Amino acid sequence: MDPAYSKKKIIDLTDAELVALGFMGEDAPRDVAMIVEQVRGSPQRLGSITCYMVDILRRQAIGEIPRSLPPALPPPAMFNVSELDSGTTESLVAPPPELMWRSDKGTNPFITLSPGAESFHLPIKTVHGVYNVPLSYVWDNVAPKIIETMKARGIKYSSMSTARFSIEKEDGCDGPLGPVVIWIAVHPGTTDVESVRGATPDICRILADFNITDTVVEWYEGAITRLGG
Numbered sequence: 001m002d003p004a005y006s007k008k009k010i011i012d013l014t015d016a017e018l019v020a021l022g023f024m025g026e027d028a029p030r031d032v033a034m035i036v037e038q039v040r041g042s043p044q045r046l047g048s049i050t051c052y053m054v055d056i057l058r059r060q061a062i063g064e065i066p067r068s069l070p071p072a073l074p075p076p077a078m079f080n081v082s083e084l085d086s087g088t089t090e091s092l093v094a095p096p097p098e099l100m101w102r103s104d105k106g107t108n109p110f111i112t113l114s115p116g117a118e119s120f121h122l123p124i125k126t127v128h129g130v131y132n133v134p135l136s137y138v139w140d141n142v143a144p145k146i147i148e149t150m151k152a153r154g155i156k157y158s159s160m161s162t163a164r165f166s167i168e169k170e171d172g173c174d175g176p177l178g179p180v181v182i183w184i185a186v187h188p189g190t191t192d193v194e195s196v197r198g199a200t201p202d203i204c205r206i207l208a209d210f211n212i213t214d215t216v217v218e219w220y221e222g223a224i225t226r227l228g229g
Contacts, residue, residue: 002021011049103204127163128163128177150199159183160185181216183218185221
C-alpha cells in the first residue's frame with residue numbers, strides 16, 4: 001500500500017481509491033470489502049478506521065506475512081491474561097483476536113470490572129501504524145533472531161507485526177497512543193500460554209541487545225486464510 005494512504009480514513013476515500021487499494025472491487029477479499037461497507041455505512045461510529053488498519057486484514061486475507069517493526073519490554077508477570085482482557089485486544093470491525101499473553105500485564109492492568117457489573121462498558125481499542133521508531137532501523141536484524149527463538153521453542157507463528165493502540169475515551173474520542181506493540185500470532189491450537197510466556201523474556205533480551213525499550217509483546221491466536229475475491 002502507498003504509505004501516503006496509511007493514515008487516511010476509509011470514509012474519506014472515493015470508490016476508485018478503494019478499488020486501487022484492493023479494499024473494494026473484484027480483486028478485494030470478501031471480508032475486507034464487507035468491512036469497508038460497514039465503515040461507510042456507519043461513519044459516526046466507524047469513521048476513525050484508517051487504510052492502515054484495513055490493509056492489515058487485506059494482507060492477512062491474501063496470505064502475506066506482515067513485514068513490520070517490533071519493540072522491547074520488561075519480563076512478564078507470572079499470571080495469565082484475564083478472560084475479559086482477552087476479548088478487548090482491538091475492535092477493528094472484525095472480531096478481535098483471542099489474546100493469549102501480554103508482557104506488560106503486571107505493570108499496566110487493563111480491566112478490573114467484570115462483565116455484568118453495573119455500568120460495565122467494554123472499551124473500544126483502535127489499532128494504529130508504527131512509524132519512525134528506533135525499532136524501524138534495526139528490524140531487519142532483530143526479526144530473524146525473534147523467529148529463530150520461536151522456532152527453537154517449537155512455537156508455530158503465523159504472522160508478526162507491530163502496532164500502537166488507543167482506547168476510546170468516555171466522550172467517544174480516541175485516547176492517547178499506547179506503546180509500540182510486537183503483535184505475534186500463533187496458529188490456533190498449536191501453542192499454550194506457558195509457551196508464549198516462556199518465550200517472551202528471550203525476545204526481550206534480543207531487543208535489549210539493540211537498545212530497544214518501552215515496548216510490549218502481545219501474543220494471540222490467528223491463522224492466515226487465503227480468501228477468494
